[in-house]
Amino acid sequence: MPQVTRGPTHFPMQYQVLARKWRPQSFHELVGQEHVTRTLVNALKSGRVAHAFLFSGPRGSGKTTTARILAKALNCHAGKPGEPCGQCVACTEIAAGNCMDVLELDAASHGLIDQIREVIDAVNYNPARDRHRIYILDEVHMLSTGAFNALLKTLEEPPPHVIFIMATTEYHKIPATILSRCQQYAFKLISFPLIRTRLEQIARAESIQISTTALEQVVFASGGSMRDAMSAFDQVIAFSGLTVRDEDVILLLGLVEPAVLEDTVRAIATHDAEKTVRIVSNLVEAGQDLQNFWRRLLAHFRNLMVLKAGVADTSILGVPETLIPQLRSQADLFSREDLLRLYDALFKIEGELKYASQVRFQVEMGLIELSQIARMRSLEQLIDDVARLYRGEPAATAPAKPGPSIPQPGGGPAAEPGRYSQQKGMPSTAIVMEKPGPSPVEPPASSEAVFRELDGTNERPRDLLLKIAGSVQKASLEPVLLSLSGAELRGDVVTLDPGTVNEFFRRQIRENLPLVAQAATAVVGHPVRVQLGEEPPQAAADAPSVRTPVSGSSEEGLMQRLQREPVVKSFLDVFPGPIKAEKIDK
Numbered sequence: 001m002p003q004v005t006r007g008p009t010h011f012p013m014q015y016q017v018l019a020r021k022w023r024p025q026s027f028h029e030l031v032g033q034e035h036v037t038r039t040l041v042n043a044l045k046s047g048r049v050a051h052a053f054l055f056s057g058p059r060g061s062g063k064t065t066t067a068r069i070l071a072k073a074l075n076c077h078a079g080k081p082g083e084p085c086g087q088c089v090a091c092t093e094i095a096a097g098n099c100m101d102v103l104e105l106d107a108a109s110h111g112l113i114d115q116i117r118e119v120i121d122a123v124n125y126n127p128a129r130d131r132h133r134i135y136i137l138d139e140v141h142m143l144s145t146g147a148f149n150a151l152l153k154t155l156e157e158p159p160p161h162v163i164f165i166m167a168t169t170e171y172h173k174i175p176a177t178i179l180s181r182c183q184q185y186a187f188k189l190i191s192f193p194l195i196r197t198r199l200e201q202i203a204r205a206e207s208i209q210i211s212t213t214a215l216e217q218v219v220f221a222s223g224g225s226m227r228d229a230m231s232a233f234d235q236v237i238a239f240s241g242l243t244v245r246d247e248d249v250i251l252l253l254g255l256v257e258p259a260v261l262e263d264t265v266r267a268i269a270t271h272d273a274e275k276t277v278r279i280v281s282n283l284v285e286a287g288q289d290l291q292n293f294w295r296r297l298l299a300h301f302r303n304l305m306v307l308k309a310g311v312a313d314t315s316i317l318g319v320p321e322t323l324i325p326q327l328r329s330q331a332d333l334f335s336r337e338d339l340l341r342l343y344d345a346l347f348k349i350e351g352e353l354k355y356a357s358q359v360r361f362q363v364e365m366g367l368i369e370l371s372q373i374a375r376m377r378s379l380e381q382l383i384d385d386v387a388r389l390y391r392g393e394p395a396a397t398a399p400a401k402p403g404p405s406i407p408q409p410g411g412g413p414a415a416e417p418g419r420y421s422q423q424k425g426m427p428s429t430a431i432v433m434e435k436p437g438p439s440p441v442e443p444p445a446s447s448e449a450v451f452r453e454l455d456g457t458n459e460r461p462r463d464l465l466l467k468i469a470g471s472v473q474k475a476s477l478e479p480v481l482l483s484l485s486g487a488e489l490r491g492d493v494v495t496l497d498p499g500t501v502n503e504f505f506r507r508q509i510r511e512n513l514p515l516v517a518q519a520a521t522a523v524v525g526h527p528v529r530v531q532l533g534e535e536p537p538q539a540a541a542d543a544p545s546v547r548t549p550v551s552g553s554s555e556e557g558l559m560q561r562l563q564r565e566p567v568v569k570s571f572l573d574v575f576p577g578p579i580k581a582e583k584i585d586k
Helices: 034-046 063-075 089-096 113-122 145-156 192-205 212-222 226-240 246-253 258-269 273-285 290-308 321-331 336-353 359-373 379-390 461-471 477-482 503-511 513-524 552-564 566-574
Strands: 052-056 102-106 133-138 162-168 183-186 419-421 430-434 452-454 457-459 486-490 493-497 529-532 546-549 582-585
Touching: 034 063, 034 183, 052 063, 063 089, 063 102, 063 133, 063 162, 113 145, 192 212, 192 226, 212 226, 212 246, 212 321, 226 246, 258 273, 258 290, 258 321, 258 359, 273 290, 273 359, 290 321, 290 336, 290 359, 336 359, 379 477, 461 477, 461 486, 461 493, 461 513, 477 503, 477 513, 493 513, 503 513, 503 529, 513 529
Parallel strands: 052 162, 052 183, 102 133, 133 162, 493 529
Antiparallel strands: 419 430, 452 457, 486 493, 546 582
16 A cells, blocks of 8 residues: 655644734834833933833833833843844844743733732742843732732832833822832823824735725724724724725724714704704614714714814814814804703713613704704893894894794883794703894884983983893893883982883892992992882782682773783793683782
8 A cells, every 4th residue: 555645734824913013123113102212212221220110001002012122122132222132032032922031910810919929939039041030010900909018018129130010001090109119101192193104104014005084094993092003904904805995994993984974063053853864864774883973973073162162283183184174164063152052962862872772763862952952042142132122223143943932021122023932952041032024123112202311421211221231240130121111310310110021020120129229330320229110009918818700891801901911921822721810809
């Protein structure tokens, strides 16, 4: 039987992910941490190397990589101080993670006191080959309290040949006694341009065809972590191959396209509720996570607010530079107050989405609510418009679309041409004003023909009232004063004309007469006394009241008088229906 000869068995080489393959091997290859590398290189060159280091910062910022480079620089056999050669046996073994004199320990799995005591006992042994015995403790905040206490003395006075390098993502969990024994280095998130430049270098070296837009989306998904960016880039390459399409990046990473966010913002700005519902429907059909969409929309409005606030450094937005002009044009669609209200509503709805049984319905209703909030005008704008209308001037801002109205308390001159309505579910500080016609509101006939002398100039009673209302210190008192008909100055007495204002407003003014007098004194220029004119006769408070039915012509007259009362008119607008009139005898 012939003997069968077998050739050598060939196994495919194991693939090495980009995060490991392109891991920095020297200080000058580190990206975005120049403040750390410069200090360490200078310390190595001068020989002022501490016995304990603590590297803290966000994930993927290069803490463990820097610890390995520092270990190579300390134990390198051929390199210059601060510059490991990368070729000697110490450098190659440390890079591969199998050097006997450099021990990497994960505190999450070696954080018990017994395991730390084993490390403490081992520090007394000399290095097997290199100059230093180096311990790299990753995620050191996971050590138990007993382990930290056991490490204190050794960490403060270790043997001359031992160096501790600790890394953590949660600096605040490290005891102060440990912090005081270490040189501390704070790592920071890597800026997006630096991550993009690094990925472009990797793409050229790996012969990967990818557009700038797709690469920016990968960078955006990293959140400032170089390791996360490389992991996402590796995932995209595995999905698309050597030619990466833009739509593949969006689909694979679960991102929300900037065009979708822009359409949503413009639909909110134009109050297009139908378009917002269509956007949600398209996202559901595309298999998008609606909670992720809402988080992206929340971050998008944050960016709009930052640009609206006038921040010049756009790098803090964390978005590609190519999107900045689009964001500026979107921010111009809103005022600062609008953006603040919209962000508050977005933040509130985000918390509700966690417990929503129907996320889609919640997102749809939330977008419709945002489109209604965007049409509201601030209370300051409305007060300014009311003041202009009372002076017979056109409103400074265009009124919003008509909505359900509530008559102005007191039935003042602005109650008919300029009505107010508060939309359901909206913040109480924002109301919508309707203006039925283009003609300005004429001042009341009773005040138009009456002029009084004020500091040598003719002053209309309505204008004098507006000045007093604008000078009053109590903000809630200003709309109450504006509901009056006018104010008249005679000598040192200012008489307020209540007109047809209700008793509630009269009582508010009577209780705050000192504040009104203070404002009137500031307007007139000399001390004055304020009184409320045309006071109705006060009935005895303790007189018993008797309800007797009213009929015939008396009932008709009573109903006509009641219907002229603003409070009754407002009540009838909300609750239309038959009313039985009764006369109250006191």
